[in-house]
Amino acid sequence: MRRTDRPADPRPRRADAARNARLLLAAARELFDERGTGIVLDEVARRAGVGNATLYRHFPTRQDLIVAVYADEVAALGERGAALLGSEEAGEALFAWLDGFVVHVATKRALALAGTEGDDRRRSELFDRWHESMRSTARKLLDRAREAGAVGSGLTVEDMLALAGASAVAVGGPDDARRLLRVLWDGFTGA
Numbered sequence: 012m013r014r015t016d017r018p019a020d021p022r023p024r025r026a027d028a029a030r031n032a033r034l035l036l037a038a039a040r041e042l043f044d045e046r047g048t049g050i051v052l053d054e055v056a057r058r059a060g061v062g063n064a065t066l067y068r069h070f071p072t073r074q075d076l077i078v079a080v081y082a083d084e085v086a087a088l089g090e091r092g093a094a095l096l097g098s099e100e101a102g103e104a105l106f107a108w109l110d111g112f113v114v115h116v117a118t119k120r121a122l123a124l125a126g127t128e129g130d131d132r133r134r135s136e137l138f139d140r141w142h143e144s145m146r147s148t149a150r151k152l153l154d155r156a157r158e159a160g161a162v163g164s165g166l167t168v169e170d171m172l173a174l175a176g177a178s179a180v181a182v183g184g185p186d187d188a189r190r191l192l193r194v195l196w197d198g199f200t201g202a
Contacts, residue, residue: 028069031059034061035061035066035069036079036080036083038055038059039059039077039080040084042054042055042058043080044118047121052073055076074126074128074129077125078126078127080122081122081126081141084119085144085145086144088115088144088145089148092148092151095108096155100161101155102161102162103161104155104156105155105161106192108149108152109149109171109192110189112145112149112176112179113176113191113192114179117179117184117187118184120180145172146172149171153168161200162199163199163201166199174195178195179191
C-alpha cells in the first residue's frame with residue numbers, strides 16, 4: 012500500500028479540533044466579557060489564532076458559540092461546587108459557592124439571554140438544563156450545611172437561589188450583589 016493510499020490517522024485531527032474548540036471558546040469568552048455578544052465573529056477566530064472556517068465548523072451560528080460559552084460557565088460553577096463539597100466548613104463552602112453564583116448571575120445573565128433568543132422551546136430546554144445543574148450543586152451544598160447546623164432547617168434550595176439570584180439582578184454589578192448576599196446570609200444563618 013502506498014503511503015497516500017492509507018487512511019489518515021484521525022487522532023491527531025481530533026486532538027487538534029479539540030484544541031481549536033478550546034481556543035475559540037476562550038477567545039469568545041474574553042471578547043464577550045470585553046464588548047458583549049454583538050461582536051463580529053471573525054474577531055473570535057483572529058483572537059483564537061484560527062481561520063474563519065474553523066470557527067464556523069465548530070460553531071455554525073453566533074447562538075451556538077454563545078450557548079457553548081455559557082454552558083462552560085455553568086459547568087465551571089458546578090465544578091466549583093463539587094470542589095467545595097470536600098471542604099471542612101459546610102457553611103463557608105455554601106457561602107463561597109453562593110458568592111460565585113451571584114457573581115455569575117450579575118455578570119453572565121446577558122450571555123444566557125443572548126444564547127436563548129428566538130425559539131421558546133429551545134430556550135426552555137437550555138434554561139431547564141442549566142438551572143437544574145445549578146440547583147443540583149446548590150442542593151448538595153445546602154444539605155451539607157443544614158446537616159452541620161450552619162443554616163436554618165427551613166431554608167429550601169429554591170428559596171435560597173431565588174433570593175441570591177434576585178440580589179444579583181437587582182443591583183448594579185457583582186460587588187453590590189456580594190454585599191446583598193452577605194445580608195441574605197445573615198438571614199439564612201440566623202445571625
